[in-house]
Amino acid sequence: MDSLQSHILELDRKVERLNQMVERLGSHITAASIHRENRLSHSTGSNSSLLDCERARTELAIEHKDILVDSNSWENSRQNEQQLSPEIQIRRLTAQLTASYNRIAVLEEQLLACRIHSELT
Known part of the structure; x- marks a missing residue:
């Protein structure tokens, strides 16, 4: 049992x-998006539809299918996990770990893009 707990x-x-x-990574992407919006607003002047399109694209890029959204806070979810069997906890944590790795890869690709x-413009 100690092995499972560890x-x-x-x-x-x-x-x-x-x-x-x-x-x-999310904060880096947000900063890059703000920087890009500022550049677009200076270059396009009053063309707000282009900015709105860019904002919508950025918001969609931030949302991702691999993000597990918990309705409770992190502490509350930990308390709820105490009621689950160790095997289920391991499966759940492994799924969260995999989803986090996938999300990091997507964020890194977005940041690189x-x-x-920004280097091309």
Whole structure:
């Protein structure tokens, strides 16, 4: 049983680290989007439809199918996990870990695309 608990704790730590990485990448993408919007607003003047389209595209890019949205806070979900069996907790944490890795890859691709686009213009 100790092996299962240590495995759960290890997965939990990995999920927490990945969540922090996702938040940092998200803030980088937001900063790049703001920078791009500022450049567009200076270059297009009063052409707000182009800016609206760019904002909508950015918001859609931030939403992703691999993001697991919990209705409760992180602490509340941890309390609820105590009621689940260790095997189910491991499966759930593994799924969150996989989703976090996938989300990080998508965010890195978006950030790279923003950097390439900003270098070209």
